[in-house]
Amino acid sequence: MMEYLDQFAAFLSVYPAKLPQWEGVLIRAIKTTLIVTAGSFAVALVIGVLLALARLSKNALLRGIARFYIEIARGVPALVILFLLYFGLPPLGIVMDAVPTAILGLGLSTGGYVAEIIRAGIEATHKGQREAGLTIGMSSWQINRYIILPQAARISLPSLMNTLITVLKDSSLASLITAPELMLRAKAISSTDFLPMHILLLVGAIYLCLAIPLSQLSRLLERRMFSKLGNRM
Amino acid sequence: MNGNGQIHVNRCDFGVKMTENKELLRIEGLRKDFGTLQVLKDISLSVGQSKKVALIGPSGSGKTTLLRCINHLESPTGGHIYLDGDLIGEEKRGVRYVRSSAARLARQRLDMGFVFQNFYLWPHLTVQENVALCPWKVQGKSQKEAMDLAEAMLEKVHMAHKRKEYPERLSGGQQQRVGIARALAQQPKIILFDEPTSALDPELVGEVLGVIQELAAEGRSMVLVTHEIRFARDVADEVVFMDGGLVVEKGAPADVIDNPSNERTIRFLGQLRG
Numbered sequence: 001m002m003e004y005l006d007q008f009a010a011f012l013s014v015y016p017a018k019l020p021q022w023e024g025v026l027i028r029a030i031k032t033t034l035i036v037t038a039g040s041f042a043v044a045l046v047i048g049v050l051l052a053l054a055r056l057s058k059n060a061l062l063r064g065i066a067r068f069y070i071e072i073a074r075g076v077p078a079l080v081i082l083f084l085l086y087f088g089l090p091p092l093g094i095v096m097d098a099v100p101t102a103i104l105g106l107g108l109s110t111g112g113y114v115a116e117i118i119r120a121g122i123e124a125t126h127k128g129q130r131e132a133g134l135t136i137g138m139s140s141w142q143i144n145r146y147i148i149l150p151q152a153a154r155i156s157l158p159s160l161m162n163t164l165i166t167v168l169k170d171s172s173l174a175s176l177i178t179a180p181e182l183m184l185r186a187k188a189i190s191s192t193d194f195l196p197m198h199i200l201l202l203v204g205a206i207y208l209c210l211a212i213p214l215s216q217l218s219r220l221l222e223r224r225m226f227s228k229l230g231n232r233m
Numbered sequence: 234m235n236g237n238g239q240i241h242v243n244r245c246d247f248g249v250k251m252t253e254n255k256e257l258l259r260i261e262g263l264r265k266d267f268g269t270l271q272v273l274k275d276i277s278l279s280v281g282q283s284k285k286v287a288l289i290g291p292s293g294s295g296k297t298t299l300l301r302c303i304n305h306l307e308s309p310t311g312g313h314i315y316l317d318g319d320l321i322g323e324e325k326r327g328v329r330y331v332r333s334s335a336a337r338l339a340r341q342r343l344d345m346g347f348v349f350q351n352f353y354l355w356p357h358l359t360v361q362e363n364v365a366l367c368p369w370k371v372q373g374k375s376q377k378e379a380m381d382l383a384e385a386m387l388e389k390v391h392m393a394h395k396r397k398e399y400p401e402r403l404s405g406g407q408q409q410r411v412g413i414a415r416a417l418a419q420q421p422k423i424i425l426f427d428e429p430t431s432a433l434d435p436e437l438v439g440e441v442l443g444v445i446q447e448l449a450a451e452g453r454s455m456v457l458v459t460h461e462i463r464f465a466r467d468v469a470d471e472v473v474f475m476d477g478g479l480v481v482e483k484g485a486p487a488d489v490i491d492n493p494s495n496e497r498t499i500r501f502l503g504q505l506r507g
Contacts, residue, residue, distance in 0.1 A: 136343070
């Protein structure tokens with residue numbers, strides 16, 4: 001028993017020596033991770049709203065395109081999409097850096113999930129809400145803008161927060177297309193310092209520390225949503 | 234052109250003398266099918282300026298569908314609607330009628346306030362915002378103007394004190410009064426009420442009917458689908474009894490409600506009295 005504790009203490013004793021050395025690299029990497037996460041989530045939100053509206057539109061062609069997109073985005077691994085963009089576009093004359101490619105690729109992929117979440121939110125608003133908008137002379141664009149989407153956003157918020165956490169973790173995939181984010185830097189450090197376990201545990205803890213506030217926030221929002229719905233009954 | 238159209242032409246011939254009875258809403262040969270089900274079969278009606286018309290009849294008689302066809306929440310299968318001489322939801326090209334653009338229909342709907350049985354207030358907006366949304370975002374008034382107007386309209390339905398609340402915090406009767414204020418805020422030529430008290434607990438019916446009665450007394454034009462027969466008799470200028478998608482009997486409340494001539498009307502009113 002004591003043996004293990006000693007080993008553990010020895011394991012931990014590496015950190016005080018190495019942390020100052022890693023700090024600068026890791027902080028920059030965290031920034032990149034956050035940029036990739038926020039950027040791809042923003043792309044996913046825009047795509048998701050447009051797809052959700054298309055999915056529910058009267059136009060059969062739009063509906064078909066949206067369904068097709070959503071199936072592809074949900075069925076093809078994000079990593080495949082990242083590789084396709086990163087290695088497939090340059091021969092076509094489109095060259096992008098790793099970070100923008102990661103933002104685009106993860107955004108395109110996540111957009112399919114976000115679309116389904118927002119669609120569910122839109123469908124949860126009663127048809128009468130839309131009709132009431134029609135009777136006051138609103139166009140369907142105005143109805144979506146002022147009546148349907150604000151409500152759908154509230155209903156979808158908890159699920160969207162979960163998706164955001166997933167995106168945060170999936171941003172580690174961007175390391176495979178050389179975006180200088182946390183996972184890529186971790187691998188680099190572990191191969192130069194020969195401390196793979198130390199750095200992996202540390203990076204895992206960093207992801208966890210970034211994710212926990214988000215999941216707390218999502219739980220808070222969920223509780224607020226439920227109390228609201230409860231009152232409405 | 235059917236019989237009703239003729240009446241309209243005759244009225245116009247009287248010119249100035251008849252301005253008091255100026256026709257506001259005209260429904261010509263309206264038909265509505267849902268698949269193979271004929272819900273409305275050739276309805277023709279006329280509502281004069283400042284007149285109150287009550288639509289009564291058994292469930293499934295087509296009253297609500299008729300009301301929803303007037304502002305094209307349902308597209309009619311046949312027939313035409315005119316408001317103040319303006320053809321609603323269609324345009325005449327030569328001898329043909331074509332569907333008008335969504336933008337034109339939206340503008341026309343501004344002239345018709347609509348009050349829903351289930352209120353359909355928007356839960357994410359405050360009471361005052363619910364009422365202000367149309368003047369603000371649709372009619373392009375400034376936010377302040379729209380909010381002031383909303384407050385004035387809420388005053389009319391005795392709900393100004395609740396303007397900062399969200400709809401979910403209100404009773405059904407209060408929600409419906411806000412629904413009426415919302416319709417008033419668009420400054421419509423006519424208000425269409427779709428069973429405004431049917432979703433309310435019995436003790437809340439009175440406050441809503443009271444507000445409708447006050448509006449009626451102001452000389453507003455309205456079409457009211459209702460099961461409140463006594464209220465219809467007190468408020469309406471004309472009562473229209475519908476059954477099976479047809480107008481069975483219409484006339485002054487005293488005639489239709491107190492001395493119905495049609496057998497179906499007699500049976501319906503008999504059932505209501507128990």
